[in-house]
Amino acid sequence: MKEQEKFEKLIDALGVTVYQFGKDLGFARVEPIYKITRGDTKDPGVSIYGKIKKAYPKVNLEWLVTGEGSIFVDESQKEESELSSRVQQLESEKRLLKEMYEQAVISKAASLGKSKDAAMSSPERDRILRKDAARQAIRNVRRGGRKEATKPLSGRVQGATVPSLLELFE
Incomplete structure (x- = not known):
């Protein structure tokens, strides 16, 4: 060529x-x-x-x-490494944002003279309580070898299956 x-x-x-x-x-x-x-x-x-x-x-x-080979270097390897580095970057940003949020909640609680849990919004507190209840239900289900939660846990997860409980963590 x-x-x-x-x-x-x-x-x-x-x-x-x-x-x-x-x-x-x-x-x-x-x-x-x-x-x-x-x-x-x-x-x-x-x-x-x-x-x-x-x-x-x-x-x-x-x-x-x-004139031999392809015009560009192997794009799939390059894109894969770029994607991997972007995922790592996003994960570190997520951790940083979580830490910043927790610090903001703690400082808000301190300014109000309340505990950290009292400073959280109601939906945030409910989400955390559901996650805690789901964790306990998963432990109970796995420990007992059952396929679903049978004991009521704050009325939030009774009858839920392990996969549906795991969705709460996503």
């Missing part, structure tokens, strides 16, 4: 114009890129490959040099 064809395919795959591609590579004048895409330049040079890798890290330089 000729350099001209490879660069045309790359620019199309990136979804940019030749002008924008040249600007992204850092050229003040994009004439060198136009020369490559017209077929006037046979060997673009190592410096252009370096600029491409810097501007577009997902481009597979092996494909650009040899």
Whole structure:
């Protein structure tokens, strides 16, 4: 495959114009890129490959040099690692928000001269009580080898199955 064809395919795959591609590579004048895409330049040079890798890290330089393989580096691995790091980031943000909320509740309770539980909103307190009742029901169900909760626990979970109790924790 000729350099001209490879660069045309790359620019199309990136979804940019030749002008924008040249600007992204850092050229003040994009004439060198136009020369490559017209077929006037046979060997673009190592410096252009370096600029491409810097501007577009997902481009597979092996494909650009040899014409073999795919245009972009293995996207599934890259997306998977990006997704994994995003999940870790969200989990840490969730922990931080939870800590901030608990501190806000404690400070609100202290300013009102009340306990932490008294400072919580009624729906929040009910949710925590349901979770506590569900935890106890799950322990009782598993300990007794039964499939559902038979003892009333605050009237919140009687007759519930373990999977339905576990939904409270999501």
